[in-house]
Amino acid sequence: xxxxxxxxxxxxxxxxxxxxxxxxxxxxxxxxxxxxxxxxxxxxxxxxxxxxxxxxxxxxxxxxxxxxxxxxxxxxxxxxxxxxxxxxxxxxxxxxxxxxxxxxxxxxxxxxxxxxxxxxxxxxxxxxxxxxxxxxxxxxxxxxxxxxxxxxxxxxxxxxxxxxxxxxxxxxxxxxxxxxxxxxxxxxxxxxxxxxxxxxxxxxxxxxxxxxxxxxxxxxxxxxxxxxxxxxxxxxxxxxxxxxxxxxxxxxxxxxxxxxxxxxxxxxxxxxxxxxxxxxxxxxxxxxxxxxxxxx
Numbered sequence: 001x002x003x004x005x006x007x008x009x010x011x012x013x014x015x016x017x018x019x020x021x022x023x024x025x026x027x028x029x030x031x032x033x034x035x036x037x038x039x040x041x042x043x044x045x046x047x048x049x050x051x052x053x054x055x056x057x058x059x060x061x062x063x064x065x066x067x068x069x070x071x072x073x074x075x076x077x078x079x080x081x082x083x084x085x086x087x088x089x090x091x092x093x094x095x096x097x098x099x100x101x102x103x104x105x106x107x108x109x110x111x112x113x114x115x116x117x118x119x120x121x122x123x124x125x126x127x128x129x130x131x132x133x134x135x136x137x138x139x140x141x142x143x144x145x146x147x148x149x150x151x152x153x154x155x156x157x158x159x160x161x162x163x164x165x166x167x168x169x170x171x172x173x174x175x176x177x178x179x180x181x182x183x184x185x186x187x188x189x190x191x192x193x194x195x196x197x198x199x200x201x202x203x204x205x206x207x208x209x210x211x212x213x214x215x216x217x218x219x220x221x222x223x224x225x226x227x228x229x230x231x232x233x234x235x236x237x238x239x240x241x242x243x244x245x246x247x248x249x250x251x252x253x254x255x256x257x258x259x260x261x262x263x264x265x266x267x268x269x270x271x272x273x274x275x276x277x278x279x280x281x282x283x284x285x286x287x288x289x290x291x292x293x294x295x296x
Contacts, residue, residue: 036280036281036282036283036284037072037274037278037279037280037285038077038080038285039284039285040080040081040084040272040284040285040286040287041284041285041286041287042084042088042286042287042288042289043269043286043287043288043289044288044289044291045258045267045288045289045290045291046290046291046292046293047226047258047265047267047290047291047292047293048293048294048295049201049225049226049265049292049293049294049295050201050225050263050295051198051199051200051201051225051295052171052199052201052292052293052294052295053169053170053199053200053294054169054294055166055167055168055169056166056169056170056171056292057292057293057294058291058292058293059091059092059166059171059291059292060088060089060090060091060092060289060290060291060292061090061091061092061093061094061203061289061290061291061292062085062088062090062092062093062094062126062287062288062289062290063093063094063095063096063228063267063269063287063288063289063290064081064085064093064094064095064096064269064272064287065095065096065097065098065229065230065231065269065270065271065272065286066096066097066098066134066230066231066233066269066270066271066272066273067081067098067099067100067117067271067272067273068098068099068100068101068136068271068273068274068275069099069100069101069113069114069116069117069120069273070109070113070116071100071101071103071104071105071110071113071275072101072273072274072277072278073272073273073274075116075120077272078117078120078272079120079123081272081285081287082120082121082123082124084287085124085126085287086123086124086125086126088287088289089125089126090126090289091126091128091166092126092128092129092130092164093124093126093128093129093130094129094130094131094173094203094205094228095121095129095130095131095132095154096131096132096134096205096206096207096228096229096230096231096269097131097132097133097134097135097136097137097178097207097230097231098134098135098136098137098207098230098231098271098273099113099114099117099118099131099133099134099136099137099145099148099149100113100114100117100136100137100140100145101113101136101140101273101275102136102139102140103275107140110140111140111141111144111148114137114140114144114145114148114149115148117148118148118149118151118152118154119152121149121152121154122152122153127153128164129154129155130154130155130156130157130162130173130175130205131149131154131155131156131157131175131205132156132157132158132175132176132177132178132205132206132207133145133146133156133158133177133178133182133207134178134207134208134230134231135178135180135181135182135207135208135231135248136275137178138177138178138180138181138182139181142158142177142178142182146158156175157173157174157175157176157189157205158175158176158177159175159176159177159183159184159185159186159188159189160174160175160188160189161173161174161175161189161190161191161194161202169199170200171200171201171202171203171292172190172194172200172201172202172203173203173205174186174189174190174194174202174203174204174205174224175189175204175205175206176189176204176205176206176211178207178208179206179207179208179210179211179214179250180207180208180231180248180249180250184206184211186204186215186218186220186221187218187220189204190202190204190220190223190224194223195220195222195223196222196223201225201226202223202224202225202226203225203226203227203228204224204226204227204228205227205228205229206227206228206229207229207230207231208229208231208248208249208250208251209227209229209230209231209232209250209251209253209254209255209266209268210250210251210252210253210254211229211250212227212229212254212261212264212266213253215227215264216261216262216264221264222263222264224264225263225264225265226264226265226266226267227264227265227266227267228267228269228290229254229266229267229268229269230268230269230270230271231248231250231251231268231271232244232247232248232251232254232255232256232268232270232271233270233271233273233274233275233280233283234255234256234268234270234271234283234286235247235255235256235283236274236275236276236279236280236281236283237279237280237281237282237283238281238282238283239281239282240282244283246276254266254268255268256268256269256270256283267288267290269286269288270283270284270285270286271285271286272285272286272287273285
């Protein structure tokens with residue numbers, strides 16, 4: 001005869017399991033939404049360039065990317081990131097796109113966020129800084145975002161280049177328009193006059209990292225020493241044994257970190273913001289401090 005005393009045990013255990021699962025899910029959401037999303041990792045690395053002049057050996061570059069103000073990056077968190085950059089005392093700050101988000105809020109909200117973001121970036125103590133636009137900036141309005149940045153003293157490199165000089169030596173800083181939704185023109189950004197010049201390496205800002213394959217397939221690619229990108233958020237949410245749950249167009253191959261591609265090096269910054277949902281998991285926000293070194 002079956003024992004009826006054991007019948008209630010299964011639903012009780014099931015309820016306990018579901019309750020435990022909900023608590024765990026809630027804790028994970030709290031951690032990824034409020035904990036890890038606000039924990040900035042400073043990645044410090046040395047980049048050896050084949051053509052770097054001795055006067056620029058030791059040059060410190062801070063890279064900040066994918067701010068996405070105010071969706072979902074809060075102004076207080078951007079201020080925190082700016083303070084962290086100021087503590088690093090870089091010689092140069094490079095901003096690699098997506099200052100705002102094209103998202104569920106209104107277009108006017110995003111344009112206002114571009115001005116708010118640019119105003120906050122004035123708190124950077126290093127006034128030697130340059131930017132390129134990202135795909136979200138282009139969707140909101142490239143000219144509007146550019147106007148906000150330039151009005152606050154941040155030049156935007158849109159298929160153009162500028163020299164960075166010290167003690168009679170220089171490197172070239174070039175930038176291309178966003179490869180996803182813009183009109184990148186590396187030949188304009190890196191004209192023949194600055195290609196292959198002895199002791200004058202070229203550092204290229206390009207929001208979407210996978211564009212580097214297109215660059216390397218063209219003659220201009222051999223003139224580039226270092227590419228700095230963002231766009232991927234490092235995957236933003238990375239599940240153990242699975243990896244990134246979602247990656248953007250032109251950000252599926254080079255996801256984060258340093259890549260050596262022949263004589264060209266690529267660094268992909270994880271950014272400080274988020275899109276889609278305000279969560280990060282196993283992928284904290286990042287500020288990069290690159291120290292340039294002369295290759296042996």
